[in-house]
Amino acid sequence: MENLKRDTEDLMKAYADLPLDDYRRKLDLLNKLTAHMCREGKFLLAVETARAELPRFEEHKCLELANITHNMIKYCCLVGDYDSSIDYGLKALELFRQFGTADDINDVIANTGGVYISMNQYEKGLEYTQRALEYAKSKNDREALSFFLNNCGIALNKLGRHDEAVVNYEEAISIKLELGKKRELCNSYMNLAQVFLDIGNYSKAFEVLEKVGPIAEEISDLQILKELSFHMADYYRGNGLFDSALELLSSYVEFHTEAGSLSKIPNALKEMADIHETIGETKAALDEYKRLVSINERLYREASNARMVELESSFRVQQKMQEIEMLNSQNHELEEAKLTIERRNRELLETQEKLEIANEMLKTQAETDPLTGLLNQKRMYPIIEMEIERALRYGGFLSMIMIDLDDFKRINDIYGHLTGDNVLKAAAVIVKNSVRRSDYAFRYGGEEFLLLLPSTNIENASATANRLREEIPASLKPRVTLSAGISTWKGEDATDFIRKTDALLYLAKENGKDRIEKEV
Numbered sequence: 001m002e003n004l005k006r007d008t009e010d011l012m013k014a015y016a017d018l019p020l021d022d023y024r025r026k027l028d029l030l031n032k033l034t035a036h037m038c039r040e041g042k043f044l045l046a047v048e049t050a051r052a053e054l055p056r057f058e059e060h061k062c063l064e065l066a067n068i069t070h071n072m073i074k075y076c077c078l079v080g081d082y083d084s085s086i087d088y089g090l091k092a093l094e095l096f097r098q099f100g101t102a103d104d105i106n107d108v109i110a111n112t113g114g115v116y117i118s119m120n121q122y123e124k125g126l127e128y129t130q131r132a133l134e135y136a137k138s139k140n141d142r143e144a145l146s147f148f149l150n151n152c153g154i155a156l157n158k159l160g161r162h163d164e165a166v167v168n169y170e171e172a173i174s175i176k177l178e179l180g181k182k183r184e185l186c187n188s189y190m191n192l193a194q195v196f197l198d199i200g201n202y203s204k205a206f207e208v209l210e211k212v213g214p215i216a217e218e219i220s221d222l223q224i225l226k227e228l229s230f231h232m233a234d235y236y237r238g239n240g241l242f243d244s245a246l247e248l249l250s251s252y253v254e255f256h257t258e259a260g261s262l263s264k265i266p267n268a269l270k271e272m273a274d275i276h277e278t279i280g281e282t283k284a285a286l287d288e289y290k291r292l293v294s295i296n297e298r299l300y301r302e303a304s305n306a307r308m309v310e311l312e313s314s315f316r317v318q319q320k321m322q323e324i325e326m327l328n329s330q331n332h333e334l335e336e337a338k339l340t341i342e343r344r345n346r347e348l349l350e351t352q353e354k355l356e357i358a359n360e361m362l363k364t365q366a367e368t369d370p371l372t373g374l375l376n377q378k379r380m381y382p383i384i385e386m387e388i389e390r391a392l393r394y395g396g397f398l399s400m401i402m403i404d405l406d407d408f409k410r411i412n413d414i415y416g417h418l419t420g421d422n423v424l425k426a427a428a429v430i431v432k433n434s435v436r437r438s439d440y441a442f443r444y445g446g447e448e449f450l451l452l453l454p455s456t457n458i459e460n461a462s463a464t465a466n467r468l469r470e471e472i473p474a475s476l477k478p479r480v481t482l483s484a485g486i487s488t489w490k491g492e493d494a495t496d497f498i499r500k501t502d503a504l505l506y507l508a509k510e511n512g513k514d515r516i517e518k519e520v
Contacts, residue, residue, distance in 0.1 A: 014029055047075045061095065073112070078264075109132050133148040190209070193212075205235055209232060387440075388489060397458075400489070402450055403483070404447060426476055
């Protein structure tokens with residue numbers, strides 16, 4: 001921990017010494033500085049540091065700005081500021097569209113799933129995280145796969161699908177052991193133990209939790225040790241060791257109060273109140289409920305919206321207070337709390353609208369090629385299979401056009417990749433404008449486009465291709481011609497349908513380019 005403090009101090013000095021015009025290095029140092037603050041448990045300090053500094057870099061759009069904006073999704077989530085998490089997610093998405101990769105965009109999708117999970121919207125969180133998981137599987141990204149499996153496990157456990165959660169956690173643990181990811185391994189162990197605690201298998205939970213302490217000590221991670229104490233308190237409570245549980249929970253609350261991570265505190269206070277009530281300490285239970293109300297008020301002041309679960313908990317807390325004290329003075333406080341909660345409900349509805357907008361934007365990002373704006377390959381196969389199924393069921397024609405811009409490498413070599421990208425974007429606009437609303441235009445890869453034309457025979461598809469063959473060379477500068485292959489569906493699956501159309505495109509290339517070959 002002492003090393004972390006020294007590292008943070010060194011980074012602060014290095015950051016302050018760099019001039020603003022060296023903005024890439026300065027942003028990189030700011031990213032490292034806030035990461036170290038989080039590892040020290042100073043989440044609020046990390047958020048406020050980045051929030052104060054980032055406006056200085058707004059005009060400097062670059063990958064380094066995208067990276068720290070992306071990390072702010074997690075940092076804001078840790079302090080309970082979910083509204084800001086969403087806003088930073090949208091900004092990161094826009095920056096990664098310009099400077100990042102599909103992997104970066106997928107990470108934003110995954111972190112958005114994490115925000116949903118933190119807000120206890122587990123179905124939505126699972127949807128986003130499984131989308132990120134499938135992408136990681138397709139890329140064979142083992143490290144990302146382990147993270148997403150872990151997050152799926154959290155949502156599944158909260159949804160009561162405990163067996164599925166265990167399978168996800170065990171697979172995540174296996175990968176993290178293989179990769180030597182010790183800190184992340186601790187988190188998965190604690191999540192797995194939580195499943196066993198939730199179903200009352202305390203011996204199995206203790207067996208898993210015992211593995212965490214030595215690793216956390218080895219990597220000197222105080223935050224993990226404190227999270228371990230929270231799970232151990234649950235274990236002690238399940239075994240009737242209430243004093244030990246209360247001692248650990250009190251230390252946990254003190255740590256997160258000092259760190260500014262207030263969103264971590266309410267669950268611990270609820271646990272403490274429940275324990276006091278279980279052992280008949282009514283006054284102590286009431287005191288904890290009052291602390292919980294106070295913390296929730298602070299969370300609402302410091303973030304524009306708090307988690308939905310805390311809103312629901314506030315109702316339960318007030319009801320508990322009424323049951324414990326049964327005094328008229330409490331009735332007045334409950335009425336005031338009810339009015340406050342109704343107001344916050346309206347605020348949370350506004351947040352929900354923002355989440356829906358973010359959901360639509362992320363869905364579009366996942367299905368669209370960022371350069372051309374056409375549908376991407378991920379969306380292509382499901383659509384072709386859907387249209388084949390429709391043609392099979394109702395009859396009618398289904399045609400496909402595969403287009404390749406001739407000698408495109410020459411444009412990149414002579415004029416540069418920026419010009420090449422502009423030519424591709426202009427060609428995509430022409431392609432998109434040439435098809436009907438019921439047709440589909442995809443970027444197949446590189447300088448290749450695929451058009452799928454439902455209810456279209458070979459002659460009409462040929463007319464579309466010939467129109468493009470005339471319009472693209474006449475409109476693009478530098479001039480570029482195209483070759484195309486055209487076929488109609490004759491009972492093949494999607495892969496073979498594409499393959500035979502691609503073969504016709506290849507024939508057009510072999511026969512001299514700037515021509516169209518169609519299926520006979």
